[in-house]
Amino acid sequence: MEDKRILYVSSEVVPYLAENEVSLMSFDVPKMINDRGGQIRIFMPRYGNINERRHQLHEVIRLSGMNLVVNDMDMPLIIKVASIPKERIQVYFIDNDEYFKRKSTFTDEDGALYPDNDERAIFFAKGVVETVKKLNWVPDIIHVHGWLASLLPVYMKHYYKDEALFADTKIVTSVYAPGYEGNLNEDMLGKVLFDQVPEASVAALAQSTYENLMKVAVDHSDASIIASPAVSDSLKAYVEASGKPFLPYVEKENFAAAYTNFYKNEVL
Numbered sequence: 001m002e003d004k005r006i007l008y009v010s011s012e013v014v015p016y017l018a019e020n021e022v023s024l025m026s027f028d029v030p031k032m033i034n035d036r037g038g039q040i041r042i043f044m045p046r047y048g049n050i051n052e053r054r055h056q057l058h059e060v061i062r063l064s065g066m067n068l069v070v071n072d073m074d075m076p077l078i079i080k081v082a083s084i085p086k087e088r089i090q091v092y093f094i095d096n097d098e099y100f101k102r103k104s105t106f107t108d109e110d111g112a113l114y115p116d117n118d119e120r121a122i123f124f125a126k127g128v129v130e131t132v133k134k135l136n137w138v139p140d141i142i143h144v145h146g147w148l149a150s151l152l153p154v155y156m157k158h159y160y161k162d163e164a165l166f167a168d169t170k171i172v173t174s175v176y177a178p179g180y181e182g183n184l185n186e187d188m189l190g191k192v193l194f195d196q197v198p199e200a201s202v203a204a205l206a207q208s209t210y211e212n213l214m215k216v217a218v219d220h221s222d223a224s225i226i227a228s229p230a231v232s233d234s235l236k237a238y239v240e241a242s243g244k245p246f247l248p249y250v251e252k253e254n255f256a257a258a259y260t261n262f263y264k265n266e267v268l
Helices: 021-035 117-135 152-157 188-193 199-206 210-219 233-240 252-267
Strands: 005-010 039-045 067-070 073-076 078-084 089-095 141-145 170-175 223-226
Touching: 005 021, 005 117, 021 039, 021 089, 021 141, 021 252, 039 117, 067 117, 089 117, 117 152, 117 188, 141 152, 152 170, 152 199, 152 210, 170 210, 170 252, 188 199, 199 210, 210 233, 223 233, 223 252
Parallel strands: 005 039, 005 141, 039 089, 141 170, 170 223
Antiparallel strands: 067 073, 078 089
């Protein structure tokens, strides 16, 4: 993987958030590629429960300042950056006071999903792409982890389809165990269609369940990885029937060789 550029886009990453399947793999995979000579960058949201002082986040003024349109509303984009101690890995944080200042990730104190999680996902997807454009850093692969990041493949294939910067970039989506129950906002489909995404390609979002959201991500990715043993049988079958390269679940102690081989021989 020497000199290959891989952009990791995740909804959760340790050490900034608690350990779970998504946050651990969103650290372990980039670290493994970084150790093997690849060039990597990580993007995640800057949730309000991330301690900026302890993790030494600081705003990047030259990257901040633009407005992103979400459902016909202008939302300011703030970019912060930090380095994971001892790893020489930079993490970029997508921030906006309206979407990410609250002191938790996806749910309120009663465990209810935030009603604007759909808009947060749209803002995150656009914020990542706009920041990478400003950095003028061309990734060979974009690897997506976590459901809040799962609209990125949709926006790359439609909203940003004419961006020459990403003409040769491949998108990989890791599919994990169900990330939430129920549906996101009932107007989610309309908000995505506002960005001129063809309705036929995202019609499943009319029922914005976790499984439908991941199916849409798989549809718009070049390859997929079953990243959890708890992925539902129906979602596994969907990935396998996609006609695209996919990597079956591998135990964590064996993932390094499997992921590297998948990147080199199935994706690139």
